[in-house]
Amino acid sequence: MTGNEQTLPPATASAAYRICAMTICALVIGLGVSLAAIAFVEAVAWMNNALLISPRMRVQFDGSPWLITAATILVPVVGGLVVGVLLTRLSREKRALGPVDVLRSVQLALPPPGTRAGVLSTMAAVVSLGSGASVGQYGPLVYLGAMMGNILDRLNLRIPNFAAIAMSCGVAAAISTAFNAPIAGMVFAHEVVLRHYSIQAFAPTTVAAATGYVVANVVFERDALFLVQFSGVDHGYEFVLFGVLGLLAAGVAIGFMRLTLQCADLAARSAISPVLRPACAGLAVGITALWLPDVMGVGQEALRFATIEGAFQTWELALLVIAKIALTALCIGFGFAGGVFSPALLIGILFGALCWMLVDTTGLLATSGIVAYAICGMMAVTSAVIGAPLTTILIVFELTRNYDLTIAAMVAVVFSNLVSYRVYGRSLFDVQLARKGVDLSQGRDRARLSAQFVSDFLVDDVVMCTPNDPAGNVSRQAASAPWSEVFVLDGNSHLAGVFDTRNGAGDTSDPVSAFMKPVTLVFDETTTLATAMRQLEGFVGDVIPVVDAKSNRFVGMVTETAVIRAYLKATQDLRREENATA
C-alpha cells in the first residue's frame, strides 16, 4: 500500500443510495428505539406499582404499615441482589453499560460491548429502577438506543461512519421519546455523543428524533415528562440571581460527580463481593426511605413538589438534596444499573427551590416565584453533570414552550457549565472516560490517537544482534532491509544499543559493541499514537524499538513511516467524518 492510496476515501455506494439507506435506517432505529423506550418506562412503572415503590400504590396499603416497611427495605435489597447476579454472573462486561460506553465507541470508532451485555445491562436497569434504586432512567435508555442503532451496523450497508451515526440516531430517538423533546434529542446526539456537526449525521439523527417524538406523542399520546406553568420573569435583576444560582449549581454538580466516582473507588476497594454490592446500596436506600420516601426511584412526585411554593420546608429541601446526592452516588458506585441524568434533574430542582426559599425568606428581593428558580437549578446542575448545555436549554424550551423560562435557564446553565468545566471537566462521562485513558478534553483527534497503540504496527522482519557479533556479518545480514538500524540486545533481550550499518563499519570483524550507539527513543506497548507523534519530534532514524513496559525486554520495532501514516489516516478519517455530506 502506498501513501497515495490512503488519501482516497473508502469505496462506497452512490450518494443517492447512501442517503436513502441512511434515512430508512434512521426511521427504523427511531421507531424501534421509541417503542423499546416506552416499553422500558412502562416496565419500570409496572414494577414500581407491583413492588409497592410508587406512592400511589403505597398509600393504598396505608392500613398495613408493616407491609410498607417490609417492602421499603426488602425490595431495593432483593432488587440489588438480582442486579448483582445479572451483571456480575451473567454479563461478560461485569458492569452496567451507559452513555460512557456509547461515547467511547463513537469517538474511538470501536465496536460497543456485545449485544448480550447490552440486553443484560438494560434488564438490570429495569430491575434497578423498578425496585426503587436511586438511579436515573435516561442513561440506560441512551445505551439501549445506541445498542439498537449498532445492531443495524451488522447489515454492512457500505456507508462511511455508519456505526457512529446509527448509534447517535438511537440516542436521539431515546431522548426524544423520553422527554417528548425531539429538538433536544437531536442536539443531545450531537453535543454529547458525536461531538461534531456534519450534514451526514444531522439528517438521520433528526429523522430518528422526529420518529421517536411521533411514536411517543402522536401514536401513544404519552404525556410530557414535565409540564410547568410560568407567567414570566417579573424583574430584570432576577437574571443576576439566575446566574448566581448557576454558579452555586456548578458546586452541587461537582460535588455530586466527585462523590459518584469516589463511591465507585470505594466499592472497588471494599471487601464486599461485587455480586452483593448493589444490595448494600439498596439497603441504604431502603432505610433512608423509611424517613425520606422521596429518595426512592426517579422521584417524579418530588420533582413536581419542588415547583410548588410551601410544599417543602427549607431544611427538608437541604436534607433531600444531600440524601439524594449521597444515595445516587452510592447506588451507581456500588453497581446498580442506571444513569445520573434523572437524579441530576431532581437534585437540581430541589436545589433551585432551596435557593429560592433562602432568597424569599430574607424578604429583601421580590421574585417571580419558585418555578423559575427550580427550573434554573434543575437545568444548571444537569447540564454540568451530563455536559450538555444546549440540550438542557432546549429541553426547557420544548417542555415548557416558555421563552422567558428558557432564557432564565440559559443564564443559569451557561454559568454552571463554565465553572464545572474549568474546575472539574466537561461532564461526568468525560471524566469517567479520561480515567479509562480516553481524554476528550484535548479534542477528538487527540482522543482517537490516544486510543491507538504503536505496538499494533510492529514490523515482522527484524534484524537483531548481540554486542559480540562481528559488525561485518551484521551489516551483511541487514543489507536487504529497507532501514539501516540494527538493535543490539544483551543476553536478557534487553536493548544494549543501536548499530547503524551505514556507519562505515564495512567488513570489520570487530564486535558490534564497538560501533553501537545508545538508543535515543524507545516505545513500549502502552505508547499511543499521540505520544509517539510527540516523541518523534526531532528524532532521526527510520525505526524505533518497542520494549515490554514491565520486563523492559525487546519485543520488536516500528517504522517511523508506519507511525506517521497511521497518524495521517486517523486525522483524515476524522476530517472525512466531520465534513461528510451524505
Next chain:
Amino acid sequence: MQPHRMFIAVLFLCLATVGSRADEAITVVSWGGVYEDAQRRAIYDPFTRATGIEVKTAVYSGGVAALGARADKEGWDVIDMIEDQAITACDAGLLSRVEEHQVAEDHETTAAADDFLPGAFRTCSVAQNVYATVFAYNDRAFLGEKPATVSDFFDLKRFPGKRALQRTPDVILEWALMAEGVPITQVYDLLSTDRGLRLAFRKLDTLRGSIIWWQKVGTPADMLGDGRAVMASGYNGRFFSASQKDGAPITIVWDGQVIGYEVWAIARGARNQDTAQRFLRFATAPEQMAALAELIPYGPARRSALSRVGLHRKTGVPMRDHLPNAPQHSHRALYGDSLWYARTKDLRTKRFEAWLRGE
C-alpha cells in the same frame, strides 16, 4: 304424618309464591330526583313493557353503610352505585359477583368487552354511565368576569361568596392540587403522598369559613338557585337539569371535572339473582343507555350507545355537547381512579375529619 305433609305442602306453596313474586317485581335502588325520573323513562318502564316484571324503586344517597343497613331489610335487588363504593361493598361481601356475560350482551358483532369503556367490568359491577363532578356558578353572582378554571373556585378575592361542597374528601382534594398548578395526570400520584395531602388541605384552608356543606345530591343546584352559594360542586346532570328544566341561572365549569363511572350492582341478598341479571342486561343495552343520555347528560359507558345519543327528548338540546366525555370537555378532565378511591377512603376520611375539626 298428615300434619307433616300438610306442612311441606304449605311450605312449597309459600316458596312458589315468593318465587313468582320475585319474577313479577324487582327492587332497583337509585338516587331519586331527576336522575331516577330519567331512569324510569329510559330503562324501568321499557323493561316492564318487555318482560312484564314490575320495577319497584328505593332511594338512597350512596354510601356502603346504607347498603349494609337497608339492603336486606328493604329487599334491594339491583343498586345504582358509584364505582369506588361498589368496589368497597364488593370487598365487604355485600354484592354478588357477576360475570361479564351475565350483565351485558354483545352489540351486533362487537364483543361487550370491546364496546364498553376500559375497566367497565369489575368483580361485582358493570359500568352504566359516565358522570362528572364539576363545579357550577350562579350567573347572577358574577356580572363581569366569570369563573373559568379550578383555580377560580379557590379565588375568594376575584370571586367572593360561599362555596357549596359535598361533605366528603372526594374531588375537593383533587381540585385543591389542580389549583396549585399540578397537572391532571399527576394529581393522584401527588395526593398519594403525605406532602400532597398536606398541600391539598392547605389550599382548602383558604376557603375555610366560606364553605357550606351539602349531603344530598340535589342540594347544590338548589343552593345556587336560591343564592345560598355562588359556586357549588355537584354532578353535571343535576346542574344541567336545574338550568334546563327550572331555568336556574347556573353555568357549569368543565375545567378540572372529575369523571367517574356509575355502575350497576346486584345485592348479595337479592331474592332472584337471575331476574336481577336480566334487568342489568336490559339496562346496559345501547338503546337504553342512549335513551338515558337523551334525558340527563350522563355519558353512556359503551361506544355503540354514545353514537346513538341525539337531542333531548323534550327541549331538543343536542345532548352530546353536555356529556362529560364529549371531546370539547375532555382535555382538562380527570378520570377518577376508583380502586385508589376505594382503598384510600379511610385515610382520606380520617384526614378530612381532622381538617374539619381544625387540626
